[in-house]
Amino acid sequence: xxxxxxxxxxxxxxxxxxxxxxxxxxxxxxxxxxxxxxxxxxxxxxxxxxxxxxxxxxxxxxxxxxxxxxxxxxxxxxxxxxxxxxxxxxxxxxxxxxxxxxxxxxxxxxxxxxxxxxxxxxxxxxxxxxxxxxxxxxxxxxxxxxxxxxxxxxxxxxxxxxxxxxxxxxxxxxxxxxxxxxxxxxxxxxxxxxxxxxxxxxxxxxxxxxxxxxxxxxxxxxxxxxxxxxxxxxxxxxxxxxxxxxxxxxxxxxxxxxxxxxxxxxxxxxxxxxxxxxxxxxxxxxxxxxxxxxxxxxxxxxxxxxxxxxxxxxxxxxxxxxxxxxxxxxxxxxxxxxxxxxxxxxxxxxxxxxxxxxxxxxxxxxxxxxxxxxxxxxxxxxxxxxxxxxx
Numbered sequence: 256x257x258x259x260x261x262x263x264x265x266x267x268x269x270x271x272x273x274x275x276x277x278x279x280x281x282x283x284x285x286x287x288x289x290x291x292x293x294x295x296x297x298x299x300x301x302x303x304x305x306x307x308x309x310x311x312x313x314x315x316x317x318x319x320x321x322x323x324x325x326x327x328x329x330x331x332x333x334x335x336x337x338x339x340x341x342x343x344x345x346x347x348x349x350x351x352x353x354x355x356x357x358x359x360x361x362x363x364x365x366x367x368x369x370x371x372x373x374x375x376x377x378x379x380x381x382x383x384x385x386x387x388x389x390x391x392x393x394x395x396x397x398x399x400x401x402x403x404x405x406x407x408x409x410x411x412x413x414x415x416x417x418x419x420x421x422x423x424x425x426x427x428x429x430x431x432x433x434x435x436x437x438x439x440x441x442x443x444x445x446x447x448x449x450x451x452x453x454x455x456x457x458x459x460x461x462x463x464x465x466x467x468x469x470x471x472x473x474x475x476x477x478x479x480x481x482x483x484x485x486x487x488x489x490x491x492x493x494x495x496x497x498x499x500x501x502x503x504x505x506x507x508x509x510x511x512x513x514x515x516x517x518x519x520x521x522x523x524x525x526x527x528x529x530x531x532x533x534x535x536x537x538x539x540x541x542x543x544x545x546x547x548x549x550x551x552x553x554x555x556x557x558x559x560x561x562x563x564x565x566x567x568x569x570x571x572x573x574x575x576x577x578x579x580x581x582x583x584x585x586x587x588x589x590x591x592x593x594x595x596x597x598x599x600x601x602x603x604x605x606x607x608x609x610x611x612x613x614x615x616x617x618x619x620x621x622x623x624x625x626x627x628x629x630x631x632x633x634x635x636x637x638x639x640x641x642x643x644x645x646x
Contacts, residue, residue, distance in 0.1 A: 561612025
């Protein structure tokens with residue numbers, strides 16, 4: 256069933272954020288009308304118009320999790336924390352990407368299976384010795400996994416928000432964990448997006464923007480609920496939720512505390528809308544002013560988030576001549592929509608200002624020797640979060 260969403264925030268035409276283009280591929284580039292909507296009955300917040308999954312997740316998927324040392328550390332720590340849930344059963348990871356979290360489970364001696372529909376990143380995980388099912392999650396896939404043994408818990412990081420048919424997806428999860436198991440997932444939290452005006456969390460892959468209220472309404476008919484949660488700082492702020500059967504897992508007080516913050520969601524959406532429009536005008540004003548002052552600029556980190564910022568704020572190669580990134584699959588290609596060239600990180604030099612598109616990795620980025628040298632030479636960074644500023 257497709258949840259009917261009432262349109263609230265219209266971003267206009269947007270490309271697929273991870274569809275980096277080779278020279279000569281500009282003609283025929285795919286665009287869609289990106290609109291965020293709300294449904295009062297389910298508290299759903301998500302994309303009114305969606306992109307077919309096969310256009311986003313395929314054999315040329317451009318995002319490899321292991322390129323970030325910060326995320327490697329995060330997943331190792333997460334696996335350590337969640338290990339008690341593994342018991343003697345199988346751990347299943349949704350959207351296992353190139354095996355970054357599967358590595359952590361392997362190091363802990365935990366039996367884990369990945370589910371990853373993007374063939375190229377799944378192949379990278381298999382090359383590291385992991386078992387990966389290269390399909391979209393379904394009850395059929397759940398049956399296949401269960402034929403290998405009992406599942407103790409299911410984990411997903413930045414993947415559940417990708418699933419358009421969320422009800423069928425959650426049914427598959429419930430089938431996997433049964434009454435005893437636990438589903439743990441972390442995705443961008445809507446209240447963080449509002450607080451930081453981090454509208455770049457909105458793009459084609461992110462169909463939903465989660466709240467506890469929405470998750471509970473989706474799981475309630477199946478007999479499950481969110482019984483625990485914790486706020487994590489990765490990717491600009493996420494809420495890690497623990498879902499289990501109501502007969503087995505009692506709700507902790509921290510869940511109720513977070514739910515109290517989720518009141519007046521329609522008003523929060525309107526506030527976000529107003530702040531997004533203000534952020535756009537200020538971002539353009541800042542960059543145009545820097546160019547007039549003769550500052551040499553580039554982008555740093557060709558993230559999918561930055562694709563949204565550039566397209567929404569109408570930032571092209573006239574303002575940002577190039578973007579540097581350490582992902583080989585992106586280098587030599589062009590940013591979707593605005594067609595800014597992406598170059599290797601070694602070409603980050605002879606610039607005065609770097610527009611930080613991977614702002615959620617700032618702590619890790621600030622430690623890079625080339626950024627430290629850039630800072631010593633008087634270089635400045637620009638970000639739009641929580642408002643456009645130079646620092």
